[in-house]
Amino acid sequence: MIVTPWEVSGEIDYSKLMEQFGTQPLTDSLLNRLKKYSGELHIQLRRGVFFSHRDLDWLLDKHDAGEKFILYTGRGPSGDVTLGHVIPWLFTKYLQDTFDAKLYFQMTDDEKFLVNQNLTLEDTLQLTYDNALDVLAAGFDPKKTCLISDVKNAQTLYKIGVEVAKHVTYSTAKAVFGFKESSNIGILFFPAMQAAPCFLESVIAGRNVPCLIPAAIDQDPYWRIARDAAPKLGYYKPAQMHCKFLPGLGKGGKMSSSMPETAIFTTDPPKVAEKKMMNAFTGGRATVEEQRRLGANPYICPIYYYELFLFEPDDAKLAEIERTCKSGDLLCGEHKASLAPKIVKFLNQYQERREKAKAVVSECFIDSCDKKLQKAMGLERF
Numbered sequence: 001m002i003v004t005p006w007e008v009s010g011e012i013d014y015s016k017l018m019e020q021f022g023t024q025p026l027t028d029s030l031l032n033r034l035k036k037y038s039g040e041l042h043i044q045l046r047r048g049v050f051f052s053h054r055d056l057d058w059l060l061d062k063h064d065a066g067e068k069f070i071l072y073t074g075r076g077p078s079g080d081v082t083l084g085h086v087i088p089w090l091f092t093k094y095l096q097d098t099f100d101a102k103l104y105f106q107m108t109d110d111e112k113f114l115v116n117q118n119l120t121l122e123d124t125l126q127l128t129y130d131n132a133l134d135v136l137a138a139g140f141d142p143k144k145t146c147l148i149s150d151v152k153n154a155q156t157l158y159k160i161g162v163e164v165a166k167h168v169t170y171s172t173a174k175a176v177f178g179f180k181e182s183s184n185i186g187i188l189f190f191p192a193m194q195a196a197p198c199f200l201e202s203v204i205a206g207r208n209v210p211c212l213i214p215a216a217i218d219q220d221p222y223w224r225i226a227r228d229a230a231p232k233l234g235y236y237k238p239a240q241m242h243c244k245f246l247p248g249l250g251k252g253g254k255m256s257s258s259m260p261e262t263a264i265f266t267t268d269p270p271k272v273a274e275k276k277m278m279n280a281f282t283g284g285r286a287t288v289e290e291q292r293r294l295g296a297n298p299y300i301c302p303i304y305y306y307e308l309f310l311f312e313p314d315d316a317k318l319a320e321i322e323r324t325c326k327s328g329d330l331l332c333g334e335h336k337a338s339l340a341p342k343i344v345k346f347l348n349q350y351q352e353r354r355e356k357a358k359a360v361v362s363e364c365f366i367d368s369c370d371k372k373l374q375k376a377m378g379l380e381r382f
């Protein structure tokens with residue numbers, strides 16, 4: 001298995017990954033603690049979609065002691081947004097609502113320009129704007145959400161970025177990210193830009209502010225760099241919550257915008273998405289007769305996981321899907337037909353909110369010329 005910010009392949013063993021990355025499991029006691037703030041646990045917590053963390057207990061202690069934390073997450077605008085990307089964003093919205101937290105949302109248009117040979121800087125900047133509509137369509141409170149384009153708002157992040165970069169050696173970055181002799185020098189520096197928003201609120205507030213980052217586990221290498229640098233710069237280490245990957249429509253592998261043939265995009269016409277899903281790989285048998293006799297395997301089936309991650313909020317109904325799939329009572333065609341209207345409804349609603357976001361999106365980008373921000377960052381003298 002390979003899990004890096006730029007490549008996810010092979011069969012993913014999440015327990016091994018936690019061991020390899022040195023992260024902690026989200027235990028029942030932590031889940032119970034979270035339940036106290038929100039009443040009911042979010043679907044992605046109940047079902048182990050978010051499964052791992054760093055320093056969440058510390059962060060909640062700080063919160064209980066009266067120190068508000070900020071949320072930080074992001075998107076690398078390399079194409080249209082898939083249902084996979086939306087998974088941690090919906091969870092982040094739940095955290096924003098539950099803790100009334102400010103959110104910094106970074107658009108890494110520099111990263112995607114640097115790693116993707118086919119994208120120009122104009123392409124990634126255009127995608128930043130397009131993808132930002134999807135970000136807001138996840139339901140974030142525009143008044144408490146600050147979007148940052150690395151390229152357009154570079155002045156906001158660069159000062160923190162170079163400070164982080166000075167504390168990261170080439171050998172550490174190479175070990176963490178697997179850089180090669182052929183890697184361009186832009187991408188060697190880039191991890192410092194992704195670390196920068198972890199400390200942005202502390203810089204603006206002039207005191208340490210805890211930060212929680214919800215994201216899939218592929219982003220974890222960045223937080224190792226950020227957490228190493230934090231104490232050297234006098235900041236709190238950022239805390240993380242990690243989620244699993246929503247699978248693509250094919251056999252194995254995560255849903256990804258770089259593999260459009262196995263992805264459902266938020267901008268897909270609902271009927272197109274439905275058709276793609278109807279043609280997806282499943283955990284079914286070769287023939288109906290075999291499936292009735294032997295049952296199917298939900299644990300390798302993207303259709304089952306779409307229900308689990310997103311589309312079937314009722315735990316009892318999900319358990320029934322799992323049971324009937326395994327017993328052979330539910331055939332794959334029947335299951336797909338019952339999932340189809342849920343996907344169509346989800347996309348219709350998402351696309352409506354995406355349209356509405358056009359009216360507010362430009363106000364949500366951080367203003368790099370903001371005088372207060374410049375002052376906080378010690379830039380107003382220059």
Ligand code: TYM
Nearest residue numbers: 073074075076084085087088106215216219245246254255
């Ligand atoms: P990007 O654009 O690759 O992914 C955006 C977010 O979606 C998560 N993700 C998924 N989650 C579940 N299932 C999937 N199939 C799936 N595919 C992607 C990613 O983990 C991520 O949370 N470098 C980042 C952008 C970024 C960022 C951040 C992300 C900048 N700062 C802070 C998270 C937190 C990127 O290219 O993400």
